[in-house]
Amino acid sequence: MAADDPPDPYPSHRFAVDIGTGERLGFSAVRGLSVRVEVAPDSESGTGDGDADDSPWWDFGDWFDQYRESLPSTERRRTQSPNLQLRRGVGGDTTLWDWLQNWVAGTIEPRTVHVLLLDGAGRPVRGWRCLSATPVEWTGPELVADRSGVAMEELELAHDGLEAVSDLSAWLEKE
Numbered sequence: 001m002a003a004d005d006p007p008d009p010y011p012s013h014r015f016a017v018d019i020g021t022g023e024r025l026g027f028s029a030v031r032g033l034s035v036r037v038e039v040a041p042d043s044e045s046g047t048g049d050g051d052a053d054d055s056p057w058w059d060f061g062d063w064f065d066q067y068r069e070s071l072p073s074t075e076r077r078r079t080q081s082p083n084l085q086l087r088r089g090v091g092g093d094t095t096l097w098d099w100l101q102n103w104v105a106g107t108i109e110p111r112t113v114h115v116l117l118l119d120g121a122g123r124p125v126r127g128w129r130c131l132s133a134t135p136v137e138w139t140g141p142e143l144v145a146d147r148s149g150v151a152m153e154e155l156e157l158a159h160d161g162l163e164a165v166s167d168l169s170a171w172l173e174k175e
Contacts, residue, residue: 010117010118010119010125010126011120012117014120015027015030015116015117016115016116016124017116018113018116019099019111019113021111024116025095027086027088028087028152029085029086030085031084031085032081032082032083032084032085033115033128033162034081034162035079035080035161035162036079036080037077037078038077038078038079038080081159081161081162083156083158084113084115084130084156084157085156085157086154086155086156086157087152088152088153088154089150089153090140090141090152090153096135096153096155099135100135100138100155103134110132110159111133111134112130112131113129113130113133113159114127114130115127126164126168127168128162128164128165129163130160130161130162131160131163132160134158135155135156135157136157136158137156138153138154139154140153
């Protein structure tokens with residue numbers, strides 16, 4: 001590691017989000033950066049028709065089936081990701097609410113959302129993009145008279161998949 005390389009790992013409290021507008025927005029929390037690989041059952045993978053009479057004499061039962069399904073293959077796997085949840089303090093900016101309302105009205109298309117992990121100087125060091133993101137739920141602040149705190153809003157986004165962003169040069173130019 002060179003002397004000018006930043007420390008690794010990076011802290012989780014420095015990040016920014018672009019909801020497809022080209023502008024970095026601040027959030028207090030981002031949840032849902034996850035990818036799960038789906039395992040296809042035998043009927044989908046073409047490794048058998050499930051008929052017990054087709055079992056060879058050396059059949060090891062369920063144990064072997066589970067082992068075989070865990071083996072890597074050259075076939076592309078389907079993935080699934082949970083919805084992305086963006087949480088921030090309520091202020092005068094109505095960007096999240098407006099996006100939801102425009103989506104409901106059918107006046108805008110899905111967007112690519114970028115989540116950027118930042119180093120100590122605020123430069124992006126890692127990034128992820130959610131493809132074809134659409135708002136599915138907006139949750140407003142919980143207003144309680146006997147408690148002090150920041151009013152928070154949350155926008156939940158469905159999307160068509162999560163990808164790592166390897167080229168962060170475009171984000172470095174926006175600084």
